[in-house]
Amino acid sequence: MPISIQLAHVSKIYSGAGSEAVRALDGVSFDIEQGEWIAIMGPSGSGKTTLLNLLGCLDQATSGVVRIGETDTAKLSRSALARFRAETVGFVFQQFHLIPHLTALENVMLAQYFHSMSDEGEAQRALERVGLGDRATHLPSQLSGGEQQRVAIARALVNDPKIVLADEPTGNLDADNQHIVLKLLSDLHQQGRTILMVTHDEQVGRYADRRIDLEHGRVAEAKKHFSAEENRDFDEVLQQLWTTRERQGHRESPRFDESKHRRLINTMTRIGLVEPHNGAVGFTGKGEERARAVIRRHRLAERLFVDVLSIRDWGSIESNACTFEHVLSEEVTDRICTFLGHPVTCPHGCSIPNGECCLEKRTLKNPAEISGVFSGLRTI
Ligand code: ADP
Numbered sequence: 001m002p003i004s005i006q007l008a009h010v011s012k013i014y015s016g017a018g019s020e021a022v023r024a025l026d027g028v029s030f031d032i033e034q035g036e037w038i039a040i041m042g043p044s045g046s047g048k049t050t051l052l053n054l055l056g057c058l059d060q061a062t063s064g065v066v067r068i069g070e071t072d073t074a075k076l077s078r079s080a081l082a083r084f085r086a087e088t089v090g091f092v093f094q095q096f097h098l099i100p101h102l103t104a105l106e107n108v109m110l111a112q113y114f115h116s117m118s119d120e121g122e123a124q125r126a127l128e129r130v131g132l133g134d135r136a137t138h139l140p141s142q143l144s145g146g147e148q149q150r151v152a153i154a155r156a157l158v159n160d161p162k163i164v165l166a167d168e169p170t171g172n173l174d175a176d177n178q179h180i181v182l183k184l185l186s187d188l189h190q191q192g193r194t195i196l197m198v199t200h201d202e203q204v205g206r207y208a209d210r211r212i213d214l215e216h217g218r219v220a221e222a223k224k225h226f227s228a229e230e231n232r233d234f235d236e237v238l239q240q241l242w243t244t245r246e247r248q249g250h251r252e253s254p255r256f257d258e259s260k261h262r263r264l265i266n267t268m269t270r271i272g273l274v275e276p277h278n279g280a281v282g283f284t285g286k287g288e289e290r291a292r293a294v295i296r297r298h299r300l301a302e303r304l305f306v307d308v309l310s311i312r313d314w315g316s317i318e319s320n321a322c323t324f325e326h327v328l329s330e331e332v333t334d335r336i337c338t339f340l341g342h343p344v345t346c347p348h349g350c351s352i353p354n355g356e357c358c359l360e361k362r363t364l365k366n367p368a369e370i371s372g373v374f375s376g377l378r379t380i
Pocket residue numbers: 014015016022023024042043044045046047048049050051
């Protein structure tokens with residue numbers, strides 16, 4: 001059902017009458033896999049809408065190849081292009097583009113008309129899927145912005161398109177409606193549809209599996225810097241992988257929902273922290289080093305709270321260790337380790353990876369002796 005997309009050296013030049021030609025896209029190449037959700041990001045004028053128009057067969061490239069599934073769109077005549085578009089693509093625009101004198105239901109049926117033939121029952125069901133079954137007879141002017149955008153989504157979906165293209169779909173919406181629209185797009189993604197969504201909003205962009213950044217009509221280099229929040233998420237995943245490996249067969253309770261986890265794994269693969277390994281996800285060398293450091297900080301912090309500060313409230317130990325693991329520098333971590341006498345295990349008996357400071361200095365304690373106190377508590 002889903003469909004893959006390939007762009008190879010795609011350029012688009014607008015040659016306005018009398019005015020200078022504008023190179024809106026300049027040698028853009030990328031592949032999109034079936035069922036991927038892509039965020040196309042970049043400043044105003046960077047070519048995002050132009051790109052979406054080419055993908056949606058509303059326009060054709062000046063040069064290069066746009067291949068959708070098996071079809072090279074440059075080879076289609078204008079009428080074949082229109083047919084292909086109606087059968088393959090569903091559009092959601094920032095400005096909704098509803099016909100003002102048609103009701104919500106008629107707006108959806110119009111899309112069916114261009115595709116094949118209208119079917120009122122089907123159109124009504126499309127409105128129900130976006131939670132607007134009771135607004136079918138309302139005109140766009142009688143609906144809120146969020147509701148209009150949901151009608152536009154119902155219209156995009158009524159022909160069961162394999163690709164959904166959305167140009168700033170949340171651009172004109174308040175936070176609540178933004179959430180509703182993103183939830184609808186998430187559902188479409190779950191159903192296996194390929195989604196390309198233009199946005200300039202970082203938060204919205206994070207819903208996608210992957211982002212493609214445009215800059216002056218070209219694909220910009222992959223992002224290298226991440227926010228503190230994103231880094232914390234990476235650390236969480238690395239910790240999960242570490243503890244799972246440590247206790248083979250043990251299954252960690254998931255701390256992210258499935259789609260967020262998949263997005264994180266995609267990003268972490270791209271920046272070289274994890275890689276596919278025997279059908280699952282494994283560390284790269286760089287990822288393992290980082291996981292080791294996070295685990296070490298967390299478990300040393302736990303020892304500090306228990307042994308030195310005599311804290312016995314597990315909730316407090318856990319939440320503070322989770323904070324400490326992100327803020328302790330290597331130097332401070334080594335000092336804590338030295339102060340504690342280079343402990344081998346955390347309060348639950350899990351081993352603490354050693355650091356530079358503990359080489360040959362560890363006093364081996366019996367892990368069983370220490371672990372008894374906190375057995376049964378969640379361990380990291
Ligand atoms: P974005 O969506 O990222 O803001 P666009 O794809 O709309 O960018 O525009 C990219 C560049 O192409 C801009 O410089 C814009 O002015 C120009 N452009 C877009 N559409 C046309 C057009 N139909 N005719 C001439 N220039 C255009």
